[in-house]
Amino acid sequence: MFKLEERSSAIEIKDKIQVELHRGANYPHRLNFYDKPPLYDVSIEEFETSALDRLRILAEIESSAARNRTWEETKTVTATQCEKYLPLKSSNAVGADRESQRRIDHLGHFVLRLAFCRSEELRRRFIKAETTLFKVRYETDDTTEREKFLSSRDFNWVAVDKSEKERHRQELSTYQGRADTFEADRYYKVRWTRVPDLVDKRKVFVKGGWAYVPSREQSSIVYQEFEAHLQRDLLVTARYMPRLDEDTRLGGILDNLSTGFLAGVSSEWSAAPADANAETIRADMVDDLAAKHFPMCMRNSHQRLRKDHHMKHFGRLQYGLFLKVLGLSIEEAIIFWRKSFDRINDDTFNKMYKYNIRHSYGLEGKRANYPAKNCQQILTSGGDPGCPYRHFSQENLQSALLSTYGPLGLSSSDLYEVMNTVKGGHFHVACTRVFEITHSSSGVKKGEGVGGGESVTHPNQYAARSMELLKAQEEKAMMVIT
Structure with a gap:
């Protein structure tokens, strides 16, 4: 039986051991085969955000494959995305919270295992993307650290x-x-x-x-071992999934994560301030903006609105929120929708539509600041309006692309590449390629996407970047003139 002093000393030793574990012994290497699951409590928010940050990178890796990027291009884009969303510094890095970074990396990997273990197709795509991420990290790792990692296994x-x-x-x-x-x-x-x-x-x-x-x-041996190891672990995880399905808190999160490869993971555009471009966007400018800057989904909505002089509820909501985040103020929004619905009188418009417009701006009801729909939400809604790249027939899509973006530089010879990505189910990659083609005159090169190699994951991201490029081009022209 311990004396008080002995017990106290034992507790101190135990605490010191825990402190040392916290300082880095849990994650001694930057490279990781993810042998042990995270055995600690996490909040629902941390559970979701750690997975979303990792999924942004994996989705871009899959997009790189669909866009036939070279290995060096893929490595550069992936490293850039990692630095932005999932930094993982070497053990020699000064001033970096390595323990926290590696903990998030570890947790995010295991959360995504839960999301992607549920079908053979999801497992295949997850393994391929994770192995590519491991390869990038392996090649960019410090030589000494890499040798230590190899010696540890x-x-x-x-x-x-x-x-x-x-x-x-x-x-x-x-x-x-x-x-x-x-x-x-x-x-x-x-x-x-x-x-x-x-x-x-x-x-x-x-x-x-x-x-x-x-x-x-x-x-090659290391990569093959990582892939085989992950494949075995995903099958084990899949066997235990029925037990986890009983937890109603996680089902919706995991379902949402498993669709992440479909359209990538949206960046912060869903939370962009509504007045970001309010000084420059008025109701009478929307027609011109649609013709020059809108992605296919919003351009299609605008064209249908002009043709029918009406739009169903979900179409109004989706398009209205897009315009709101783009910078159309509530006053200008009311003017825009009133002119668009020009076949009804003021009284009918005020009774049936004005309240909903104000509601979407957070001025009625529970006064929530609703974000615009991102690509993933539009693609998975399955309703009308949806993503033209997914819901249009191939003939209608090709015709719509030429009529819509022909004036901006898209030619029939470009359609083969765009349609190939559509056939492969990479709809946001097709949209990204159209962006690159139609903005080549602004200096956008193939593979550059909307900046830094990123694919389109949000309609507002597409439009805002397009407007930004035009503004930069106009400013450059003015400087030449002066």
């Missing part, structure tokens, strides 16, 4: 000793094509089934079922 490879290496000198030199570095090169043996990519590219010597992998190709 058993990758079940066999180091080739000098005698065996010398015995196969001719074959190894032939396959590597680098006889001058043969003496310095290290080799590892693994079963050839673990490195099918290297075997396929004839980068390794194979004998007796063993592949002789040089150290510079060692990463």
Whole structure:
């Protein structure tokens, strides 16, 4: 039995151990195979936000594949997105809260496992995106830290000793094509089934079922191990999902996350201030803005409004919130909708529509500041209006794209690439490519997206960036004139 002093001392030692764990022993490496689940309490908010930040990066990785980006382009875009949404500094970084960063990274990964384990298709897409993220981090990691990480795990490879290496000198030199570095090169043996990519590219010597992998190709073993490890863990997670489905707090969050690959994850545009461009946007400017700056979904809504002089409730809500966030004030919004509904009298308009317009601006009812719908919400609503890239037939979409964006530079020769992404289900990627084509005169290059390589994830993001580019172009022209 402990004496009081002994018990007190034991508690102090335990507390010191916990402090050391908190300081970094929980996450000793920047690279992670995510072997252990997060065994601590988290709030619902932290549960969701950590997953959303990670999903932004994974969705952009999938978009990069759909846009046929080179590996270097994909790596650059992914690194930029990581720095913005999920920074993960090296152990040598000064002034960075590494423990917090790695904790968020760890938690977000496991939350997304819950969201993407529920079908074979979701698992496949998640594994592919996560493996790409791991590759980017592996290649950009500090060499010393990477070696420490590799030493911390058993990758079940066999180091080739000098005698065996010398015995196969001719074959190894032939396959590597680098006889001058043969003496310095290290080799590892693994079963050839673990490195099918290297075997396929004839980068390794194979004998007796063993592949002789040089150290510079060692990463292939690591990547394959990460992928196989994650695949096994997702299947285990899927078996336990029925128990989790009983928790009603998480079902809606996980359902929302699992649609993240469909349209990416919207940035902060849903919370943009309503008066961001209020000084420059009036009701009589909307026609011109629609023709020059609106994405296909909002352009379609505007054209239908002009044709029918009317719009159903959900269409008015979606389009009205878009205009609100773009910068149309409540006074100008009432003028815009009144002129648009020009086949009814003032009394009918005031009774049936004015209240709803004011309500969407937070001036009636519970006075909430409603955000504009993002791409994911528009794509998954399944109603009318929706996303033209998803809901239009291929013939109607091609015709609509040419008539809408032909004056802005889209040609029939561009349609093949756009329609290919549509057929692949990458609707926001198709929208992004249209943005790049129609803004090439403003200096936007293929792969640049709406800035920094980002894909379109929100109609207001598309329109605001388009307006910003035109403004910059006009300012540049004025400077030349003066």
